Amino acid sequence: MSEILDGKALAKKVRKELKIEVERLKEKHIYPTLAVIMVGDDSGSQVYVRNKSRACEKAGIEFEEYLYDADITEQELLETIDVLNKDKNIHGILLQSPVPKHININKAFRRISPEKDVDGFNPINVGNLCIGEDCFISCTPYGIIKLLEEYNIETEGKEAVILGRSNIVGKPMIQCLLNKNCTVTVCHSKTKDIDKVISKADIVISAIGKPKFVKKEMVKPGATVIDVGINRLEDGTIVGDVDYEEVSKVAGYITPVPGGVGPMTIAMLLNNVVKATKDINKQ
Numbered sequence: 001m002s003e004i005l006d007g008k009a010l011a012k013k014v015r016k017e018l019k020i021e022v023e024r025l026k027e028k029h030i031y032p033t034l035a036v037i038m039v040g041d042d043s044g045s046q047v048y049v050r051n052k053s054r055a056c057e058k059a060g061i062e063f064e065e066y067l068y069d070a071d072i073t074e075q076e077l078l079e080t081i082d083v084l085n086k087d088k089n090i091h092g093i094l095l096q097s098p099v100p101k102h103i104n105i106n107k108a109f110r111r112i113s114p115e116k117d118v119d120g121f122n123p124i125n126v127g128n129l130c131i132g133e134d135c136f137i138s139c140t141p142y143g144i145i146k147l148l149e150e151y152n153i154e155t156e157g158k159e160a161v162i163l164g165r166s167n168i169v170g171k172p173m174i175q176c177l178l179n180k181n182c183t184v185t186v187c188h189s190k191t192k193d194i195d196k197v198i199s200k201a202d203i204v205i206s207a208i209g210k211p212k213f214v215k216k217e218m219v220k221p222g223a224t225v226i227d228v229g230i231n232r233l234e235d236g237t238i239v240g241d242v243d244y245e246e247v248s249k250v251a252g253y254i255t256p257v258p259g260g261v262g263p264m265t266i267a268m269l270l271n272n273v274v275k276a277t278k279d280i281n282k283q
């Protein structure tokens, strides 16, 4: 049986450390503050924003919500971002996706000041990650790297296979694993013989949003399997992209869903807000 990579426990530890750091900042009258912009009433987004708000509250981070109807114009949204960029009391800005189709989300991400871009989606941060400069790293890949480090999982020279090439997970994950000296392969919906590609991996990271897609037969015995997927089945159960019951019989390490990558994503968001606050205030 695999060893479980307990994202919930590690996230708790990270959050505890951050709370101390937040208290230290508050003693200097610096109040870490995250502004979250949400457009429309997507039910999934509402849950994510609520979770982020609770996590901020527990860590002592101020949380400001900016909610807009789905018919807000792109220009109005960009102007809101401009106001938050200039506001000295705001340290982190996050635009919750998805946004309505008439808004170009990349244009909005680009408008967020790189110094406040705690999601790491501004191309300046994406580029800095690529060239190895200090930057904000997208929270999910960053959380995965922290999990691998916590469990001393060897990455140097290892074959890593990422399933999914989204801008928020798959692509930044490539760079994070390259920085850890992995040999990285990325799969997507057009990849041929995906089973074969997965089977050579020492580290598999699945972020495709397909319930139980990764089967036991695809996984090399002893491999580390990281499941990013969050999929709701018809009966309401949440499962990952990995057939956990079966794959955990062969994998060396595995993340559960829930309780694996999800809590680490939120912990890294808090981490990035604290980093932004410290950088802005030269602490």
Ligand code: NAP
Residues within 6 Å of the ligand: 140, 163, 164, 165, 166, 167, 168, 169, 170, 187, 188, 189, 190, 191, 194, 207, 208, 209, 210, 228, 229, 230, 231, 261, 262, 263, 265
């Ligand atoms: P996304 O934008 O939904 O894109 C999915 C990616 O998977 C695409 O690159 C797509 O390929 C690829 N794909 C789809 N079906 C495939 C298949 N059968 N074989 C191989 N590749 C396939 O991705 P995302 O936003 O990164 O989300 C992925 C999953 O992670 C979702 O379940 C999401 O809810 C979850 N998620 C979890 C967290 C967390 O904190 N735990 C954070 C973010 C996302 P193409 O590019 O060719 O279309």
